[in-house]
Structure formats: C-alpha cells, structure tokens
Amino acid sequence: MSEVLLQADAVAKHFGGVRALRDVTLSIRRGEIYGLIGPNGAGKTTFFNCLTGLYVPDGGGFTFCGAPLVADAPQKAAARGIARTFQNIRLFGNMSALENVMVGRHVRTRAGVFGAMLRTAATRAEEAAIRQRAMELLHYVDIAERADDLAKNLSYGDQRRLEIARALATEPQLLCLDEPAAGMNATETAELRELIAGIRADGTTVLLIEHDVKLVMGLCDRVAVLDYGALVIEDVPAVVQKDQRVIEAYLGA
C-alpha cells in the first residue's frame, strides 16, 4: 500500500498511577480511513489528545509526513495539518455557522492587525477568499442553508457536520474524528458515513474513533483496537472482527 502518513512510536501517557496509554505503536497510511476502537476507558481519546497536542505524551512520539511531530500545543498540530473534532462538540456557539468555518481558515491565512486597520487590498481579497472557501465547505457538508444561524441553534447532527467543516477549513492532511456518530439516529449515521467516505475520496486521510462497531467495520480500511491503554491488534476489519482477544476485550472475559 501507499506511504505512511502518521507513525506512532511507543506512545505512553499516565495520569497519576493510571497508565492510560501503554507504548502504543501504530501507523496510518495516506489516503485510508483508519478506525480506532476499544471499550470505554481504553485510552482512545487520550491517544487523540496526545496526537493533537492537548496532552504531551510521557514517552514515545509521533512522526507525521516523514518528520517528527513536536506538538506540545494544539495550534502546532493544526498548523502541521492535523485537524480534529471533539466527542462533546466544541463549537463557537455564539458565532454563526459561517463564522465558525471562517475561524477554521485562520491558520492558513495571514492578515494581521495593520492590514485589518488599513483594510488593504490584500486583506480584502483574503477576507473574500476566506468567506468563499467557508461557504464552499458549508455546501460540502450540506448545511449551507444554515450559514447565518448561530452555531448553538443548529440541530445536533448539523453541529457535528459544522465541526467537520471547521476542521476541514484548516486544510488537514489527517482529519481526526472523535465519535462523530455518537447520539445520531440510523439515517443521520448513514449520511455521516457517506460524508466521511467522500472526504477520503477527496484526498484527506481520516482517523476515526467510534463506538458504533458496525460503522467502523463497514467504513474503515484498517482498524486498531485499544484495551486498557495497550494496542491489542491492528489489521483489516475482517481479521479484527474474528480476533479472539478483541471479542474478549469487548465482552469482558
């Protein structure tokens, strides 16, 4: 298969005496949809937070696009091309849907204070481009008609979509989705599945944490299973599904 986009090497993280991640090593290839599953408390979100700079790992590290990823702050991860959504949706509630996505363009644009104060031609052009790109992304996730509504007034499913649009606005190479289907009904999940497949088809690698095993197995190219902070297996869905250790982890043998 194709080149490795993200390599995690023996990533470890502990909180007090709890070892939330025990030397997790895995690799995500460019262009795939990679699933990360495991029972509650297995360390999935901790892995996410280490990857996106919210936590600093206690051991090990990441290589991203062939260079070490020194992400001790989330904004650095975003600048490198890793975007994320949050399990418990974190939007800018009192900004409009369009403005939320426009904020996502921040890291790829340059206008500073003086440009804004003098309203130079370059600033105005950039501002127009930001707005246009944000609008395109709203169309892309199919919520363009809600562009002027405040984010907090959107329906739950639309908020999930808006968060994905905002993440895509940062032009990520790797899009990390933290339980995007949580709380969605069957129709919404099916639509989400289509959206994620589309994002991959358009060239963005996707890392997916999910509880909905059916969604993961149907959508992902490869799946990793975490249990008690350790990697159990990393393989294609067909193999993972039949693995005895995975079944035990889920059934709590």
Place this chain on the structure above:
Amino acid sequence: MKNWLNPRSTAGIALISVALVALPFVAASGGQAWVRILDFAILYVFLALGLNIVVGFAGLLDLGYIAFYAVGAYAWALLASPHFGLHWPVWAILPIGAGLACVAGVLLGSPTLKLRGDYLAIVTLGFGEIVRIFMNNLNAPVNITNGPQGITLIDPVAFGAFRLSGNSQFFGLTLSGPQKYYFLLVALAIVVIVINLRLQHSRIGRAWQAIREDEIAAKAVGIDTRNIKLLAFAMGASFGGIAGGIFAAMQGFVSPESFSLIESVMVLAMVVLGGMGHIPGVILGAVLLSILPEALRYGVGPLQTALFGKQLVDPESLRMLVFGLALVLVMRFRPAGLWPSPERRRELQETAR
C-alpha cells in the same frame, strides 16, 4: 432603530457631524468648564474603546489599564516640559508614548496572559499600582518623576507654531484652547472607532471571539491563543499611551494621583456599563460616566439648597454616592449593559431562562 439615526445612512452621518461640530459652541455658552468636560468625555471614549479591544474583544479582564495611560502621560510630560528642559514635537512624543506603553503591555502580558481570567485581573491591578507607586517615589535619589508634586508647565499639543492652548481666530470665529482640543480629540476618537469596527470583522477579530467562546477549540483550529491575546493587550496599551499623552498636554500637569486604581475601574465600568464589545454601547458608557459625575457636581449642591434650604450632606460624597448607586442599578436592570449588541442581549435572555 429609526432610519435617520442609523450611523450608516447619509442623513445620519450628516446629522451626527453637525451635532459634533456644534457641540463645543453650545457647551461654551455654559462656560469653558463645560467644554473641558466635553473634552474629557471624548478622551474617555478613546480610552474606553482602547480597553474594549482588550476586555470586549479578547475577553481579558484588565484592571490596570490606567498604567498604560500613565506611561503615555509621563512620556509626554518628561519629553515636553521644563522638568528636563526637553521640548520635543508632538509627532515624536506621541509615537514614543504609544510605543513605551505597548512595550509595557507586552512585558506584562507575555508572562501573565496564560493566567485564568480573575488572576489576570489582580495581576494587572497590581501592575497598575506598581507603576503609580514608582511615579510617586521616583524623585529621589535621582529626580525622574518629581514624586507626588508631579510635573507642571507641560507643553500643549502644537503643530509648528500653531498651539492648541489659548485662543485662536478662524475666519472671524474665536476658538478657545479646550475647543481646539475638542476637535483633535474627536478626530482621534473617529480613528479609534474605525479601527475597532474594522478589527471586529477581521481575521484577528474572529480569532478573539473564538478564544472568548472556547479557548480549547480555538487552539484546535490552529489559533496561537497566547500571541493573539498579547496582540489585543499590546494594542489596548498603545491606545492608552496615546490618550495619556494628550491628557498630559491638555492639562499641562500630571501627578500620580490621576492614575489611581479608581481610574482603571472607571474606564472598565464604562466598557461594561455601556455594553462590552459593542462599540456604540462603549461610547455611550464613556460619555455617560464621564459627564454624570460632573453633572452631579453642578447639580447636587444647588438641588439640596432648593429642596431643604441648606446643604444637608457634603455634595462631593453625595455625588459619588449617586454615581455608585447608578452603577449598581444599571447592572441590576441591564446586566448586559445599557446598549449591548443584539447577539449579547439574545445570549443573556437564553441563559437566564
């Protein structure tokens, strides 16, 4: 709002312009003291809009804002007065004052902006007191600030031979010193209003709002929150420095007394009472809070005499009492300020449910 009052309509702009031009002449009919009060009202508009960038836009609670004003004022006082025998021109001092205030802002802000909101408040408050105490005491062993006596005989703003103090003739019209300062201050205020408006709807303004809404999410989309906050802090400080310079020139006198905590609190009260982050609201807050105490000063004494035939209580304390009560009552009945932005008002109604 009715259309003719809308500042974006041509009629609105014309009306406001006429009012702004006529105001100092109307005020002068009540004596030059009223023109001076008007000058201070506009100086406070300028200051409050500077602080609005810090508090209203970036959501940083700054209780030591007046320190930057003090830096600007002392910069002017030292560079344009007989104290050191320096008489530099306005185009040199004003940028120096703004620059020094900006540097002070960055020096204070860079280690402290990671602090939680209320801690930042007390740190900035402490900084304000430190600056004031130094100005009070830096007269020995080397006399830099002349201590509590302050610095006198400060040069007025002057463009070449044209000084803003004293009377001048224009087309047969006599303009007093305060009236000339009025027009300078209005020009500066318009500049700061335009800057506020433009910043609010820019890439930087959106980043500020995003940080206010959810700092972690803001970081996750790649906003360097520390630098963006520092930017707001430095900008606010620079505006404070400019205002301080004009203040020193206008008064001809500075002393540490003018830069006490209550002044910081006053400017913050203007921002919050008017409607944080909403530019017309902040202007309203600044004008009201600078005029109200003065109006009370002239109103309270005579009113007592008229009602009771004598002075029952000290008019000075009664005036401050009414002022304090006004703050409490406005916050009680208009918690988002007198003139909040429509979005903020809606937010508040929803959370109150």
Place this chain on the structure above:
Amino acid sequence: MDIFLQQLINGLVQGSIYALVALGYTMVYGIMGLINFAHGEVVMIGTLLAISVAGGLLQAGWPVALAGPAGLAAAVLGCMALGWGLERVAYRPLRNAPRLTPLITAIGMSIVLQNLAMMVWGRNYLGFPALLPKAGFEVAGAHFTAVQVVIVVVSAATMAGLLALVYRTKLGMAMRATAQSPAVARLMGVDVDRVIAAAFVIGSALGALAGVMVGSYYEIAHYQMGFMLGLKAFTAAVLGGIGNLGGAMAGGVLLGIIEALGAGYIGDLTGGFLGSHYQDIFAFVVLIGVLMFKPSGLFGEKTGERA
C-alpha cells in the same frame, strides 16, 4: 538580627489581619466565583462601628471590659447584617448575568459604602479607643505589645474555628459541595441560596473582627482605610490560591511577613536607591512572581480543599 525578628513579628501581626480579611474574599470567590470588591469597605465599616459604639460607651462611663466586647459585638453583628444585605440586594439578582456584571456591581457598592461612611463618620481620621492593655514585652531585642499578641492568638483561634466549621459541620459540607458545583449541590438538596448567604455573613464577621484588630493596632481609622487593606487581602487570597481557605491564611501571613521584611531591608538591598515607601509594591511584585511560576497560586486547585 534584632531587626529581622522585629520585622518578623510585625509581619506576622499584619499578616494575621490580611489572612482574616482574605478569608472573606476567598469564601465568596470559592463558592460563586465573584471578586467581592466591597469586602474591604465592610471591614472599614466594622472598624468605624466599633469606634462609635465602644467609644460612646466609654464616654458614658462604661468600663473597658464591657465597652470593648460591646463594640466588637456591634461591629460583627453590623457587618454580618451588611454582608447579608449586600448579597441579597446587590449580587443575588445577578446570578445568571455575564461574568463582569457582578464585578461592576461590587465596585459600585464599594463606592456607595465608602461615601455613606464618609457622610456618617466624616472625612477626618478617627482615634480608635484603647480597648486592650498597652503592656509591652522585650524578647531577644525585639519589642512587641499585648495588642500584637492578642491579634495573632485571636486570628489563629478564629481560623481554626472556621476550618472546623467548614470540615466538620453540615453547613460546611454544603459549602464545599456548592463550591464544587452549585447545580449538583442543588440536586442533592443543598439550599444554595442559603449557603451563599452564609459565606457572605461569615466572611463579613471575619472582616469585622479584622477591622477591630486593625483599629486596635494602628489606633486610628478612616473611611478610606478599607481600600488598600482589601486590595492587599485579595492579593493574599490569590497568592495562596483563591478559593482555598488554608491558602488564604498562608497567603495572608506570608504577605505580611514579606512586606515587613521587604520594608526593613529594601534600603540595604538597593544601596539606598529605593526606600521603605516602596513597601506597597512588594505585595504585587511577589504576586506577579508567584503566579508566573505557579499560575493557580501557591496552594491552588487542590480538589477537596476548596470552600
């Protein structure tokens, strides 16, 4: 060396007073996240009430042993009523208001109280009646008075009492629960309104006690005395980690000692360039320094210790 000991004693006394006032700030902040700017004025009113009542009774011929406690009781009860009233009238209606709204209200109340006090007690400095014996002691070259001993002992006893209240009583448990999460506390049947009122009332009582001590110590009082005292005490609360009772006590004592030692030695340290009139900046310099390295204060953010 004797200067050191002397300044240490002075600092401990001043610090005990800061600590008592700081507790009022920290309890209110811990429970409802409000910087109660008017707290310094509550302390000031406590002092002035004690002057009026105790001084008046002394003039009426009462013995010190009766007039003193009466003055203290008047100050404490008066301030408890004032604290309760402040919360009820000014802050309670603002529970759901934006964060800065109650802060401005607190500033407004501070201005109101200060000017009311000026109308009642006038602009002049008032002498505080001598309620405690003036006896002095000499130990290892350092001088201290009975007043200082009483201040330190009473402060320590009061703080021990407060800790017992917060950690041993049902009200204390309700206070700690509310500090963690008012919403959850309410679900568990805690009367949050009552808890908040209690925090104000207790804090004000401590403030009144501190006010009487300040008066006894400096033998003088003034309607503007609450401002700097409140500011320093709040600084002490933040220094210790705001919301944390032990932190407020430690922060207060620490601040008092640092100030006293700083004032005693700054001249030597700077070769005479800076004199003891820079005393007031120590509080703030130390505060900024500590927060740079420990952003939540010296003892901040340890769960279970908030009240």
